[in-house]
Amino acid sequence: MTQTAIVLGAGVGGMVAANELRKRTAKTDRIILVDRNPIHLFAPSLLWLAVGTRTATEIQRPVHALLRRGIEFVQGNVDSIDPTNRTVTVGEQRFAADAIVIALGAELAPEAIPGLVEAGHNFYTLEGAQSLRDALKEFTGGKVIVLTAAPLYKCPAAPYEAAMLIEDSLRKRGIRGRATIEMYAAEPAPMAVAGPAVSDAIKAMLASKGIAYSSNRQVASVDPVAHVITFADGASAAYDVLAYVPPHRAPSIVANSGLGGETGWIPVSRSTLETTHKDVYAIGDIVTIPLSMGKPLPKAGVFADAEATVVARNIADAWRSQSALSAFDGHGACFVESGDGKAAMGSGNFFAEPSPQINLKAPSVLWHMAKVVFEKRWLKWWAF
Ligand SMILES: Cc1cc2nc3c(=O)[nH]c(=O)nc-3n(C[C@H](O)[C@H](O)[C@H](O)COP(=O)(O)OP(=O)(O)OC[C@H]3O[C@@H](n4cnc5c(N)ncnc54)[C@H](O)[C@@H]3O)c2cc1C
Structure with a gap:
């Protein structure tokens, strides 16, 4: 039986989710990716652009250039999500799906x-x-x-x-x-x-x-x-x-779809990223994941990426009638550019109890170079 997944947003989370789904599902299954913007931007490099060490061309790629063959890219605005019937409208088009992955990010205000x-x-x-x-x-x-x-x-x-x-x-x-x-x-x-x-x-x-x-x-x-x-x-x-x-604020589509919680952002299971609706997942900046220390998990690409991988693997496993066993574990790492061609590196477990266990390694040329390599790799199709 042919199955359909629709991924909303072609930023960090959506790009990883769509490609991972394509990699792991049958060719006959449909993977649809929607974004209003046909260009993918590697946001961490905005900092280098601001100090003149990158150009706009160097930090962007057309979305289609980063997609595996067989992903249907729809350029348009996601206007509504019906999580009960698992349908999405994009302008005049209406899509019904077996699984929805919402990766529409945060709005800037x-x-x-x-x-x-x-x-x-x-x-x-x-x-x-x-x-x-x-x-x-x-x-x-x-x-x-x-x-x-x-x-x-x-x-x-x-x-x-x-x-x-x-x-x-x-x-x-x-x-x-x-x-x-x-x-x-x-x-x-x-x-x-x-x-x-x-x-x-x-x-x-x-x-x-x-x-x-x-x-x-x-x-x-x-x-x-x-x-x-x-x-x-x-x-x-x-x-x-x-x-x-x-x-920052949650996109208005969150409230309009009935998926928003008390904070306005989408509450999800912290291990599977499933929303309160079955087979409707939300990942990345649009979700809120409370930590026991009282603050939510930070919004960062590293988490959007890991969450997308978990969701895509579990959807693909379920479609093959296998147990869905992937779980997001709260681990993450982040470079901190410090000037002089150096960066510090923070990494650890944000789900550790009673509070995250994060270690910050002192600035070095090595971490800066690792960030540059990460950037170059991210902007190539084979990275996904
Ligand atoms: C300056 C800067 C530096 C950063 N550095 C780091 C870093 O070093 N490490 C790190 O981990 N993170 C970093 N981040 C954060 C990271 O970029 C985000 O956390 C990440 O992009 C979140 O991914 P996402 O998929 O949730 O959302 P996004 O990547 O923001 O993608 C959302 C997508 O949804 C689309 N969209 C939104 N609404 C609609 C709609 N209604 N219809 C159609 N399309 C829509 C948007 O066009 C966008 O493409 C940085 C961010 C900035 C701004």
């Missing part, structure tokens, strides 16, 4: 903070990373601020990496002495889910580079004309260049 869009550079998008690169090129001295506008955002390392890479680039241009770099974070500490030892290590890295760090700072508004950030406690900070991580 910079407009939630008055003035933020006009005031600075959202380096979590290609356009924002490019405008930050251009602003840094023009910058000859003054103050650069890196800001996280809300505590929950994907890749908890990225803004810290951005601050250290900006510092490195100004030093290489010989203008570091004329520049102040400050970081204002909405969260209580860097990469806090990874534990206090990791947070302290990142703070020490920032301090060693002369980057001032202030945490628990909730931005209230930004004045794009006066170039001043105002925080909820009334304090303010002036800047010349503002690089920011915007607030």
Whole structure:
């Protein structure tokens, strides 16, 4: 019997899920992948693009170039998901499936903070990373601020990496002495889910580079004309260049499909990624997986990738009438670019009890090179 799986979103999770499903299922089974964007972007490289060491072409590929033969790619907007009847509408088209994998990511909402869009550079998008690169090129001295506008955002390392890479680039241009770099974070500490030892290590890295760090700072508004950030406690900070991580929110389709939980994100079984509906799975940034230490599993590509593999294997096994035995175990690793051609490396078990057991290896050229190799490999079809 022919079976059909539909994968929604061709970002990290969707790309891995669709390719893994194609690899493991019969040729007669249909694997459909939907995304409104026909281009796949390797987001970690936005940080390198912002400091001028990558171009947009180098960090993107057409979706079809990364797909195994036999995957049907549909370019369009996913407008609705009916998890009870397992149907999806994309514009005028309606798809019925035996399994649905939802990998639509997180939405960025910079407009939630008055003035933020006009005031600075959202380096979590290609356009924002490019405008930050251009602003840094023009910058000859003054103050650069890196800001996280809300505590929950994907890749908890990225803004810290951005601050250290900006510092490195100004030093290489010989203008570091004329520049102040400050970081204002909405969260209580860097990469806090990874534990206090990791947070302290990142703070020490920032301090060693002369980057001032202030945490628990909730931005209230930004004045794009006066170039001043105002925080909820009334304090303010002036800047010349503002690089920011915007607030994130769950896509509205989550609430509209009835799949959202209390947090707005999709609750799932943490080992199988199945939602409250049978054969409907959600992976990556769109899900929430609570940890017993009180914070959710961070949103990161490394988890989207591992979750996608588990889901695809279990769907394929079920279709072959085999027991579905793959389980997501909460292990993950993350490079932390620190400038000077080096990166630190954090890895461990985020499902460890009572709190995640994460080890951060000191910055070295080796970890930076490993990240470069990972990037090159990710953008080749044979990586999937
Ligand atoms: C600057 C930066 C650096 C990062 N660095 C790292 C890192 O070093 N390590 C790491 O692990 N993670 C990193 N991340 C995080 C990582 O990129 C995300 O966690 C990961 O992409 C999540 O995968 P996903 O499949 O859930 O969502 P995404 O990769 O965001 O994919 C979602 C897809 O869904 C599509 N989509 C959304 N809504 C619709 C709709 N209604 N209809 C059709 N298509 C839709 C989008 O176009 C997109 O292609 C970084 C992120 C950024 C921004």
